[in-house]
Amino acid sequence: MEPAGAFYFTIALQSRGIDLATLGIAYVVLLASVLLTGALFAAARAHLLVAPNRFARDYAVYVAAVIATLLIATMLENELLPGLTPALVYAAFPQLLLLLVIHLWIAYRQEPWVIALGASAITASVIVVGIAAPLAHVARIAHAVALAVFACLIGFLWVKAISTKRGFKRASSIYIPSKENLDPTVRPQKPWLGLAQWVALVGASTLLAILNLVLSGRGLDQIPAVDVAAEAAVLVLITGAVCAVPAVSYWLSRKAWMPELTRFVWLVWMVVGFVFTYGNYLTSLNNT
Numbered sequence: 001m002e003p004a005g006a007f008y009f010t011i012a013l014q015s016r017g018i019d020l021a022t023l024g025i026a027y028v029v030l031l032a033s034v035l036l037t038g039a040l041f042a043a044a045r046a047h048l049l050v051a052p053n054r055f056a057r058d059y060a061v062y063v064a065a066v067i068a069t070l071l072i073a074t075m076l077e078n079e080l081l082p083g084l085t086p087a088l089v090y091a092a093f094p095q096l097l098l099l100l101v102i103h104l105w106i107a108y109r110q111e112p113w114v115i116a117l118g119a120s121a122i123t124a125s126v127i128v129v130g131i132a133a134p135l136a137h138v139a140r141i142a143h144a145v146a147l148a149v150f151a152c153l154i155g156f157l158w159v160k161a162i163s164t165k166r167g168f169k170r171a172s173s174i175y176i177p178s179k180e181n182l183d184p185t186v187r188p189q190k191p192w193l194g195l196a197q198w199v200a201l202v203g204a205s206t207l208l209a210i211l212n213l214v215l216s217g218r219g220l221d222q223i224p225a226v227d228v229a230a231e232a233a234v235l236v237l238i239t240g241a242v243c244a245v246p247a248v249s250y251w252l253s254r255k256a257w258m259p260e261l262t263r264f265v266w267l268v269w270m271v272v273g274f275v276f277t278y279g280n281y282l283t284s285l286n287n288t
Contacts, residue, residue: 023091025091025132026089026091026092026094026095028132029095029128029129029132030094030095032124032128032132033095033121033124033125033128033129034124036124036127036128037117037120037121037123037124037125038120040120040123040124041116041117041120041121044116044119044120045113045116047164047165047166048116048162048163048164048165049112049162049163049164049165050112050113050115050116050119050161050162051112051161051162051163052110052111052112052115052161053110053160053161055156055157055160055161056106056110056115056157056160056161057106057107057110058156058160058263059106059119059153059156059157059160059161060103060104060106060107060110060115060118061103061107061263061267062153062156062266062267063099063103063118063122063150063153064100064103064104064107065267065270066146066149066150066153066270067096067099067100067103068100069270069271069274070096070146071093071096071097071100073142073274073278074089074090074092074093074096076278078090095125098121099118099121099122099125102114102117102118102121103118103122105118106118115157115161119154119157119162122150122153122154123154125150126147126150126151126154129143129147130147145211197262197265201236201239201265201266201269202232202236204269205231205232205233205235205236205239205269205273206228206229206232208231208232208235208273208276208277209227209228209229209230209231209232209235210223210228211277212231212276212277213227213228213231231276235269235272235273235276238272239265239268239269239272242268242272243261243264243265243268246258246264247261
């Protein structure tokens with residue numbers, strides 16, 4: 001006869017998505033991701049040139065931030081709503097932690113082969129999870145958002161830090177602008193965002209506001225434009241207020257504007273947006 005303590009422990013694990021079936025699927029996904037990572041890494045080393053520049057470091061920092069957000073979201077979802085079937089399961093922790101370690105390594109020390117390994121690993125994970133989640137009928141909005149963000153970050157790395165060996169050999173001049181410049185000229189930091197950054201920030205805040213209202217239980221046809229504008233404005237204002245404190249402190253202490261202010265603004269926006277949105281996500285899960 002099974003002890004009562006062991007029975008309740010088993011139920012607790014199953015409610016958090018930790019059972020033999022889920023662990024088996026997670027193992028297959030991890031194994032497929034590792035095999036595809038090896039193939040992509042070999043292809044990248046054979047056909048691509050990776051520049052270990054500051055854009056590669058930015059890519060690693062953003063990926064690490066997204067993965068850390070997923071890890072925190074997984075813990076919140078499983079611990080706050082243990083009676084429901086979670087969309088983010090603990091079984092994915094090993095793969096996420098592996099990706100996090102690789103990208104922290106890239107952020108600490110940019111080397112071409114490490115950058116290629118990290119990009120190959122995240123690309124393989126996006127492909128495998130994108131195929132496996134619908135087939136296993138576990139695809140949720142959290143997965144779609146995470147995969148879309150990772151795809152955008154891979155695109156950013158490709159544009160800013162990756163060239164093809166064929167294109168490099170066929171270049172008509174060695175003096176053309178190249179991604180291989182390790183120390184690009186950095187313009188003096190301004191105390192405000194440029195027009196393109198403002199457009200991107202407001203657009204991203206508007207999309208996040210719509211997502212937030214959808215997760216609160218409204219349909220797209222039931223969301224007034226005023227509510228969307230108000231949510232987006234609050235998100236932008238809080239982001240600006242949080243960023244203003246270190247930026248002003250840096251100016252007062254050094255009489256210069258904080259370097260890499262733009263990246264810091266986007267990191268703060270990600271954190272603030274996560275705090276704004278995830279509560280409604282948990283509420284929607286609780287109501288299903």
